[in-house]
Amino acid sequence: MKASVTKGLGQGFVIEDVDLAAPIGHEVRVEVKASGLCHSDLSVATFLGQDFPIVLGHEVAGVVAEVGPEVTQVKVGDHVVGSLIQYCGSCVACLSGRTWICRRPERTVRGADEAPRLSWRGRPVAQGMGLGGFAQQALIHENQLAIVPDAMPWAPAALLGCGVLTGAGAVLNSAEVRHGDSVVIIGAGGVGMNAVSGARIAGAETIIVVDLEDAKLERAKTFGATHLVNSRTTDPVAEVRRITGRGADHVFDFVGIRAVTAQAMEMLAFGGGLYLIGVGSADAGIEVNSVAALTASQKVQGVYMGSSNLKRDIPLYASLYLQGRFHLDELVSREIALADIDEGYESLKDGKTARVVITDLA
Ligand SMILES: [Zn+2]
Ligand SMILES: [Zn+2]
Known part of the structure; x- marks a missing residue:
């Protein structure tokens, strides 16, 4: 599949043919329909990042294409929005409803001893925040996904998991x-x-x-x-x-x-x-x-992350949007193709541009 890969600090976003593993356990394969450009991904790509190569993109919306054997919360065909909140669901913080401060967020990704979710030319590729939305497909733990109504348009849906929750x-x-x-x-x-x-x-x-x-x-x-x-x-x-x-x-x-x-x-x-x-x-x-x-x-x-419970709050904001009670369309200033991420971030420097969203993933 096509993915936009960042190979090192300041090296931008380059389309490569990246391999995605088959889902295991609680993993869900999502066909990406929209992916938002968030400033924190640019920070990772330009001065914060340590793990390269990496597929960034943590504001992702798409359709469930395949589920791992232990998945119970979503099914093939569901429209879903991903969030960077990673929670295990069974630690003390999660059990008290405060999933955004989960003590074991690493439970949602593969261990170092397991085959990587993403690889390029046979070498492992890191996945930004357990999502990796700058790609045609993404492999995501079911806890990081919330179901939204089919009527929810893709570009505003992508904003729900990060900026809207926050x-x-x-x-x-x-x-x-x-x-x-x-x-x-x-x-x-x-x-x-x-x-x-x-x-x-x-x-x-x-x-x-x-x-x-x-x-x-x-x-x-x-x-x-x-x-x-x-x-x-x-x-x-x-x-x-x-x-x-x-x-x-x-x-x-x-x-x-x-x-x-x-x-x-x-x-x-x-x-x-x-x-x-x-x-x-x-x-x-x-x-x-x-x-x-x-x-x-x-x-x-x-x-x-706005002290958010993503399973409750993402569908809630989607519902309010569909009722006309939550403005999102006004935030989507531009829609771009997967190959144009560098230029998309450049255009965000203009104060009039609120958010840029990838909606062309062909
Ligand atoms: Zn963000
Ligand atoms: Zn937890």
Whole structure:
């Protein structure tokens, strides 16, 4: 099958003829229909990665083509969306419903003593996050797959497993935003827009979006933002305090730069919570004044994958999308072919491009 292989740091994405093993155990062979270009895959390909060659791509949607002998959760023909959340289903974290912090995620991939899922010219090829969606086919553990309705279109479906879980989940699961609450979303990129959708679904009264670019802020309005703040021209802390009167109940930092995170903390109301999602620089972080925080009963929480249970949340967001209650089409700026990943990532540098999705896998 055709797969896009990254052979080393900075070596881009090159189409090769890669072999896919037959499914064993809980593995599912998925015929890929759409695969999203996420920034974290570009980071792996350019400076973070250690295992090469590798097939990246962790925002994958497709049709179940074949199942391993122990698979019980999906069947051939099901439309599925993959997620990078890898969970065993039987550790203490999984049994308490917190699958996103599973203690044994390695149970979902093959061991070093087993034949590799992917190989090229007889040599093993690594599989990004247990998914490897930049390919015509992918071999994925059934725990990493959620079934979506057949009516769900492929391009928006691909976004569900990463950016949508992260953004909407931060609001709905991690922060448990309630109707009437005030919410600030810092960073109006694709993930931030999913947080706006989450805040609207939760019934937040005030949804303030902060960004440096007017074009992104305008887009935020169509997703349901009630107030827009351009932090290049306006002091965002003063503006949030002015709009809310008392500070915000929930502030979501999708940027992750020290100065921005410090501002986010300053925006909190008494009893408010700051949620850290973005990692914009290596020294991202925050200093917390204990006296101020305890006096105001404030909290700071790191959020991984929106505290999401993928089997519940992916079908939920798909259903809300099909009902017209969750915006996704506006996020798919461009659809490309499997051979055009390098160029697709290049086009993401333009602030107007929200997300790029591979839908031509021929
Ligand atoms: Zn991602
Ligand atoms: Zn587990």
